[in-house]
Amino acid sequence: MGKLARHVTIADVAALAGVSVGTASKALNGRGSLREETRTRVKEAARQLNFEINAGARNLHTGRTYTVGMITTDTIGRFSIPVLMGAEEALGAGQMSVFLCDGRDDPIREQYHVKTLLSRRVDGIIVTGRRTQARTPIAAGLPVPVVYAFTSSADPDDCSVVPDEAAGARKAIDHLLAIGRTRIAHITGPEHHHSAHVRATAATHHLTQHGHPPAAPPLYGAWSEIWGRQATAILLAAHTPVDAVFCGNDQIARGVADALRAAGRRVPDDIALVGFDNWDVMTDACQPPLTSIDMNLEGLGQTAAHLLLAAINGTPAPGRHLRPCHLVIRESTSIPLAPPAAS
Amino acid sequence: MGKLARHVTIADVAALAGVSVGTASKALNGRGSLREETRTRVKEAARQLNFEINAGARNLHTGRTYTVGMITTDTIGRFSIPVLMGAEEALGAGQMSVFLCDGRDDPIREQYHVKTLLSRRVDGIIVTGRRTQARTPIAAGLPVPVVYAFTSSADPDDCSVVPDEAAGARKAIDHLLAIGRTRIAHITGPEHHHSAHVRATAATHHLTQHGHPPAAPPLYGAWSEIWGRQATAILLAAHTPVDAVFCGNDQIARGVADALRAAGRRVPDDIALVGFDNWDVMTDACQPPLTSIDMNLEGLGQTAAHLLLAAINGTPAPGRHLRPCHLVIRESTSIPLAPPAAS
DNA sequence: GAAAGTTAGGAAATCGTTTGCCTCAACTTA
DNA sequence: TAAGTTGAGGCAAACGATTTCCTAACTTTC
Secondary structure (H helix, E strand, O other), X not given: OOOOOOOXXXXXXHHHHOOOHHHHHHHHHOOOOOXXXXXXXXXXXXXXXXXXXXXXXXXHHHOOOOEEEEEEOOOOOOOHHHHHHHHHHHXXXXXXXXXXXXXXXXXXXXXXXXXXXXXXXXXXXXXXXXXXXXXXXXXXXXXXXXXXXXXXXXXXXXXXXXXXXXXXXXXXXXHHHHOOOOOEEEEEOOOOOHHHHHHHHHHHHHHHHOXXXXXXXXXXXXXXXXXXHHHHHXXXXXXXXXXXXXXXXXXXXXXXXXHHHHOOOOOXXXXXXXXXXXXXXXXXXXXXXXXXXXXXXXXXXXXXXXXXXXXXXXXXXXXXXXXXXXXXXXXXXXXXXXXXXXX | OOOOOOOOOHHHHHHHHOOOHHHHHHHHHOOOOOOHHHHHHHXXXXXXXXXXXXXXXXXXXXXXXXXXXXXXXXXXXXXXXXHHHHHHHHHHXXXXXXXXXXXXXXXXXXXXXXXXXXXXXXXXXXXXXXXXXXXXXXXXXXXOOEEEEOOEEOOOOOEEEEEOHHHHHHHHHHHHHHOOOOOEEEEEOOOOOHHHHHHHHHHHHHHHHOOOOOOOOOEEOOOOHHHXXXXXXXXXXXXXXXXXXXXXXXXXXXXXXXXXXXXXXXXXXXXXXXXXXXXXXXXXXXXXXXEEEEOOHHHHHHHHHHHHHHHHOOOOOOEEEEEOOEEEOXXXXXXXXXXXXXX
């Protein structure tokens, strides 16, 4: 491990190169007018000393820190990760570093993080969370721009980037109709959950509009495989004729698949199945592999990052930005694999 | 959204309170000797202006930034998250903020992140990753301490915190032996994968030592449910008498459970089942719920954070630190639920 | 009432960098 | 040879805080 070396400053570099600090700075940043020989001499000295510029000191003077804060309101989870990663990537390309803050559903903690981030003079803040439901804004009148990703702010003037879940649900329905299914049921999560509500409503409307109203009222429960299995039992016990089930998420869909198989129903021959989230762990292990709706979370994060960068540079784009979902077809809806259409 | 306000400096506060900046600083930090009335006046001014201290400026002068970098070498995944969260929590309690860097398996990207972090003068770095295998150190002779969490460094003098997977595997075996199983098979991930190797070896040795050598040689494959199902088919086809299967992870175990049920074998009556990772998504949805080994990833992150803080404060603890895994018993091993023993 | 001791708060140096301005030397040009 | 250009690089003032003196104005005390 060795002894921890002291940090090298630009003064050390300047001394080694035999110039003043100002000159060293100019040499390293390509500013001012210097002989080429001097520039390379300074750069060589910097290299030799392993000089890493003190970003804090530089930022002090430029006013920008090239950092952004990322606050997850709920615990960092399956949905936040891809969003974070997309944002991290997009920001990293712009030389920005990311402060990660886990809010854990605790408003106090969240406010503490906001304060800390402001204190660290982040150039902007991205807020994300586990659910798409609009939330109370993280704070009002902040001195830096804020973008909500996946979650959205209740203030319509805030900038939010969210998946178009309703359109996603309609894509699922369109697909099932396209493969000739007409008696379509919907099993989903808790009734009070925003996503469950949006997806169920969109699916119901869309089905009705196309002349094939839902085979049964939506079954609301939990976002789990266990509920998927239970709901399937309910559905089968009612003897409602059903030739497809659209599920509120992939875990439910997988539960449905397992329960149907256990009951001797074939997927997709007897009953086709579409999930939501396109979570590989579920879609791949499902028997058969599961068709699902992908919200493109990583893209969401990227978009959020770009909007934030734009806002930082003086071009804010307030409002709720809907991003499309797309359908990923697998064996649970039996369509032979077509070349992926441009979304 | 409103106009973005300019950042308030301590000079603004001092002006409003009618004191000098030095005095304002003392008032806000409880230093120096000031009248109580002055202190409150300054604090009130700060509150009124919504003053957030410029951490960069302060740090400039103290040499510490109260930030640490967290680098994930592979992509941020299921294993890194809890580690990150544990570390974030432990560090947050110490007023430290976390820079998140995703290395994405790309050494160049990783080095870039190291440079950036040093430039931002982090007080320390935590390196984590998807696998426990020792990796080449992130860099040599860094001016700040580094702790590896979950992954470990190939340099034994570096500080690494890793789960004691071998001991975990032995706990799984002990448990199966305790419930009277003696013909125990092992199905696990890729043979070249460090975790697969360690767990398989430990299980095999331990079984042999207890006089019940493995019912079959370990079956190496993939970390997936699909492989779990395939391996089960192989096992059953061989007609090897088996009364328990210890699996290298929960996904495999779940695949095994599904395949056994499909083949008419009862879990745990005919064959008991133990997984590894204690991933709730799998353990809860499994039929029956899955007994598993928990690596306590969050605790790992916390420990890493504490070791890092200690190192920052001048008390490094070099070496490989093994942290215990613990057994979480569920219905797949049929033991009636006992009050959870203190691990 | 003067010397000594307290106390409250200000001035200025400092941290590491950037940048605008200035100087000095070398070179043109008349 | 004197005056004007130019180019290279140094000086010092920021940036926003902290901290070490330092200086007034009061209290004591004899």
